[in-house]
Amino acid sequence: MDNNYKQKIVQSVPQKGFFGHPKGLFTLFFTEFWERFSYYGMKALLLYYMYYSVSEGGLGLDKSTALAIMSIYGSLVYMSGIIGGWIADRLLGTSRTVFYGGVLIMLGHIVLALPSGTTALFVSMVLIVIGTGLLKPNVSSIVGDVYSEEDARRDSGFSIFYMGINAGALIAPLIVGTIGQEYNFHLGFGIAAIGMFIGLAVFVATKKKNLGLAGTYVANPLAPEEKKKVFTRIGLAVALIAGLGTAGIVTGTLTIDRFVTLVSILGIVIPAMYFIVMYRSEKTTDVERSRLLAYIPLFIAAMMFWAIQEQGSNILALYADERVQLQFAGIELKSSWFQTLNPLFIVTLAPVFAWLWMKLGKRQPSTAKKFSLGLFFAGLSFLVMIFPAYLNGTDSLASPLWLVLSFFLVVLGELCLSPVGLAATTKLAPSAFSAQTMSLWFLTNASAQAINAKIVGYYTEETEIVYFGIIGGAAILLGILLFLLSPKIQKMMKGVN
Structure with a gap:
């Protein structure tokens, strides 16, 4: 897309109106706020819904199966972003892709809100995985569209946007989790569906006035002669996967365990293929090859980090429900409430870390050293969880403060590694593959959760x-x-800091 058209897009967006930022940021902030509210609200309940007995309103699944499904779910959500990016770039543009993604997410929550057993669970998971893949990467992309590249407000705009993400994730377990655990799981999932509906309503009602042309263009549209060939291939691939999946389920060869193994293998194979294709490409220069090799240890470190961080919503959620004293300081706690700790600490500590790196300036640690700090804090967050069982055995309930400490430590690690990783990914990627770099960074999380499913x-x-x-x-x-x-x-980074 040429610079003239970029300028035309920026000029079509009212440049003041939301805390001194473009009005479009209001639309995107609240769309993402409600999408994250619906997603994290559902996630706070889902594990309990799967393994609680039928008499308690759950599905009565085996605990280890429920834990594996949670990890696979998370992994597929991050993998599906690759599809969402491609559809926006080649077919629909980001704005329409976001809308269809939101509709699929809402339908997924509605299916969960209906008491229809295990079949409904898997149907809703497919809808939410595809919907989140369409919406999540593309909302972030539209945020970039509403600012000109020289706009000094750009970084601050992204910070406000990420506050929206964390604010949605922060209040969701308190509302959806409480209603789901106090009254009925399906009612909780229904609240998540309403949240996504509000997000969609905000997006549709304010899009034309606030976003102008942002997100309406297709970056690299398929030529008419390509369309037929591509659609045929996609149709055949979908039919083949659906056919194999149905045959596997009917004959009993595709069990949950085998599906978990398959996704775990994909979690390793997909990023490995990405690296091989980029490294061997004629468009990749020698300097870029060196940077790509430097990125591999960072990628592995990020996988290890997310493998621990993502267990906050399955292993630590199980721990909160079964091993923690839920009476504390005269308050009756809900196990789902612990899911608010991660976004709460991020919202509180992100400005502190931003100030710290600014203050240190050139004296701040290198990218690789920040990653090693991230791993250190993540490891520590698991090591502190040894103490309750070591000191008092597993028969007595642990103080909730151990969990609070664990979540606090892992967030310290996340703030050392996550923002830095995103920046390093864009800087170290070969320029011929710059559009796909965001997908590569999200694959660190997809791969981590795919491996978690086995662990x-x-x-x-x-x-x-x-x-x-x-x-x-x-x-x-x-x-x-x-x-x-x-x-x-x-x-090996050749000048990239």
Whole structure:
């Protein structure tokens, strides 16, 4: 897209009207706020809904199966962003892709709100996975469209937008979680559906006035002669996957365990293929190849980090429900409330970290050293979870403060690694593949959760100390190794800091 058209888009957006920012930021902030409200509200209840007995309103699934499904779900949500990016770039443009994504997410929550058993669970998961893949990467992309590239407000605009994400994630477990656990799971999922409906209503009602041309263009449209060939291939691929899936379910060869294994393998194979294709491409220069090799240890470190961070919504959610004293300081706690801790600490501490890196300036740690700090805090967040069982055994309930400490430590790690990782991804990627770099960074999380799906089954009260000890210890050892290798990685980055 040429610069003239970029300027035309910016001029079509009212440039004042939301805390000194373009009016379009209001639309995108509240669309994403409500989408995250619906997603994290549903996520706060989903594990409990799967393993609670039927008499308690749940599906009565085996705990280890429920934990594996949670991880696979998370992994597929992040993988589907690749599809969402392609559809926006080649077919629909970001604005229409966001709208259709929101509709699918809302339908997914509506299906969960109906008491229709395990079939409804899987139908809703498919809808939400595809819907989130269409909406999530593209909303962020439209935020970039409403500012000109020289606009000094741009970074601050993204910060406000990310506050919207975390604010939605913060209040969702308190509202959806409380209603779901106090009254009825399906009522909770219904509230999540209403949240997504409000987000869609805001988007549709304010889009024309606030967003102008932003998100309406198709960046790299398919030529008419390409369309037929591409649609035929997509149709055949969908038919083949659906056919194999149906045959597997009917004959009993596609079990949940085998599906988990399949996604776990994909979690390793897809990023490996990405790296091989980019490294071997004729469009990649020697300097870019060196940077790509420097990115591989960072990618592995990020996978290890997310493997721990993402267990906050399954292993630690299970721990909160079964191992924590839920009477605290005269308050009756709900196990779903612990899911608010991560966004609460991010909202509180993100400005502190932004100030710290600014203050340190050129003295701040290198990218690889920040990653090693991220791993250190993540490992520590699991190692502290050894103490309740070590000090008092697994028969007595642990203080909720142990969980609070664990979530606090992992957020310290997240703020060292996550924003830095996103920036490093854009800087280290070969220029011929710049549009796909965001997908590559999201794959660190997809791969982590795909691997988690195989690991979480080993967690029981009997293996608690060993489980937290081995994973926490492995993260710290990997962090130390990365710290020692950081000068060499920095050298291979060829001038990128």
